Amino acid sequence: MATPVDAEGRAAGSWGRAHFVAIADVVDGAVAAWAVHEVAWDESHDSGTHGSHHARVVTFLREQGVQAVVVDHVGDGMQRMLGTMGIPILPATPGDAQASVLAAVAWAQT
Structure with missing residues (x-):
């Protein structure tokens, strides 16, 4: 799983303009x-x-073997690119980025 994060480890808003991206193995x-x-x-x-x-x-x-992206905003072109790669976009939640990833995984399993 990949998710944009800020310097404090909180979920960040945008994917294509992220400064930091966290990779999580769940x-x-x-x-x-x-x-x-x-x-x-x-x-x-x-x-x-x-x-x-x-x-x-x-x-x-x-390179990271990403199987899903957890984010609250992705532009149209990036959505198409991720779709072509077969990488689903899961919804992010504000606050702690690790908690956001876990919530997205739980959401995807429902």
Whole structure:
């Protein structure tokens, strides 16, 4: 699971302009591993084309083996890209990012 986070570990609002993205391994309803990556997509978003930005995101998702994204906002182009990759977008909740990921997993299982 991937989710945008802020420097304090709270769920962040936007996917394509995230500065930090956390990768969570969820096992049996608990976060088994949590790693925060400084992707700086907020800085690189407007440098180059949308295609080059999406390529950076695709590379990151593939390198991390991401199977779902937990976020409250994704632009139309990014939604199409994630859909093409077969990566579902799950709803984020405000506050603690790990709790948001667990809530999204629970939501997806209902």
